Amino acid sequence: MSPEDEARRLDESDPLPTLRGEFLVPPAPGGAHAEAAYFAGNSLGLQPRSVAARLREELDDWARLAVEAHTQGRRPWVGYHELLREPAARLVGARPHEVVAMNSLTVNLHLMMASFYRPAGTRTRIVIEDPAFPSDSYAVASQAVHHGLDPAEAVVRLKPRDGEDNLRTEDVLAYLEREGDAVALVMLGGVNYLTGQLMDMPAITKAGRAAGAVVGWDLAHAAGNVPLRLHDWDVDFAAWCTYKYLNSGPGAVAGCFVHERHVRDAAVPRLSGWWGTEPSVRFRMDPDIAPPASADAWQLSNPPIMALAPVLASLEIFDRVGMDALRGKSERLTGYLASRLAPAVAEVITPSDPAARGAQLSLRVRDAGGLVRRLAEAHGVVADAREPDVIRLAPVPLYCTFHDCHRAAEALVDLL
Known part of the structure; x- marks a missing residue:
């Protein structure tokens, strides 16, 4: 043959x-x-055939109903992002109240670091991998600067051994055991964009949290690529894009995970916006926010319906398969x-x-x-x-x- x-x-x-x-x-x-x-x-997933029809439906609702489509559309826009909650949670191994579709990947990483990167005393370091995707490098460096730190000292890039291309899990764990007292945040890529290496996320998360650090994951190349169990692995936060393995179109709306121990903690600081308040009081236009006990509390603005429609169509395929x-x-x-x-x-x-x-x-x-x-x-x-x-x-x-x-x-x- x-x-x-x-x-x-x-x-x-x-x-x-x-x-x-x-x-x-x-x-x-x-x-x-x-x-x-x-x-x-x-880099960019192919277009599902179902996307065009889904977009036409939203465009038709806009044409027929205009502003009333927020409440009277076939998928009312005011709560449209909630349609993605459960399929996204199943995709990444989370509980529904731990996930939200919003923004783009790097914006979400910044929002997460605004809440969870809190350097204090000698615990100031952010651990990433080398090579990390450039946007991650830029993001963590700018966060260090935002806190008055020198990125050359605050950002630690874990490198493979000489002559090797991939990080060994034992080397990551050894670093966290040896230097963990100085680490505020571990934020690695779940699957490395350059080499395709799948990191041992459960082991690294456990080691990072044992060292007293917050552990977040960039899942740009992991979501829709490998099975994930973010809740069970005790991950603090994660963010992912949806235009690669999730086939939702260029620059598509990203996803975010926040573990329930944080979404239920009203003391966690966050950057806030209109859509981060309870839906039941959102339209009272009160000056004081009432954040829900869910990842929705990290939302800033009303959801972009035409950008969310392809994500929903894609998630339906993953749910089915x-x-x-x-x-x-x-x-x-x-x-x-x-x-x-x-x-x-x-x-x-x-x-x-x-x-x-x-x-x-x-x-x-x-x-x-x-x-x-x-x-x-x-x-x-x-x-x-x-x-x-x-x-x-x-x-x-x-x-x-x-x-x-x-x-x-x-x-x-x-x-x-």
Whole structure:
């Protein structure tokens, strides 16, 4: 059996049939194939076919009802964000009152740090990973400056060992045990954007909290990628975007988690806005806020309906399929792609252990940008480059197939 036939056989026999037909797959660049083999879902997910109809419904309500759609629309706008609460909670392993859809990722991280980064005495450090996504680096540095601290001293970037690309969990735990008295906040990426490494979130959370620190997670590359149990892991807070694995469109409204021990604590300081007060008194226009005992207390403004509609449509897909089933297929797809890349002359910097990676393989190559262009133009394979020397391929289980992985492997072997 040829490798291509084997890939097609795997697609036909997989326990989770592909949902590719529910997404709009772009045409292949260069005309080599009808559709692209799309491996850039860790940057921007594909559009679900259901999104356009959902948006048209909201536009129709706006046209027919105008302001009255806030209370009379088919999905009344005044409480629209509440429609996302339970599916978002199931997605990240939370209780409904612990999650809220709002803002963008970095805005939410700043709101969380405004509440939970409270340096005092010698406990001032923020621990992130190296490499962290640049926005996280900028955010924590600016928070340190906001508190009158020097980021060069306050921000600790945990680095892999010499000659390695991924952080070892034991090294993170050892740092927290050794230096924990000086750590105010641990805020790592659940899945590293560059390498695809899945961090041991339960172990690191436990160690950070035992050291007396607050533990938050940037789940930009983890939400919709790997199963999460934020409540059970005792995470203090987390934030994620929804335009990568969650397929909600460019710049889509993000999500936020705050553990219930904090949402029930009225003494937790927070930056407040209109939508952070109890709905029952919101329209009294009182000057004094009455925050609810939920993550909604961190909301600032009324929800952007046209931006939330695609998130709701996407969450409905995840609710129907389930993260455990998606994780199983993710491991099968990523493992198959890894096995097919063995002959390629490229260094894989993603962990080889399926339990230690998400739906991503990162390769170290020369001229990453040029290679990505050639993959698209000559083979219709869409990946992305992280200059100077890394390309990333994300076999997203909702719409990527074994045949897509076959195409990517054949193209890389040919070009490398």
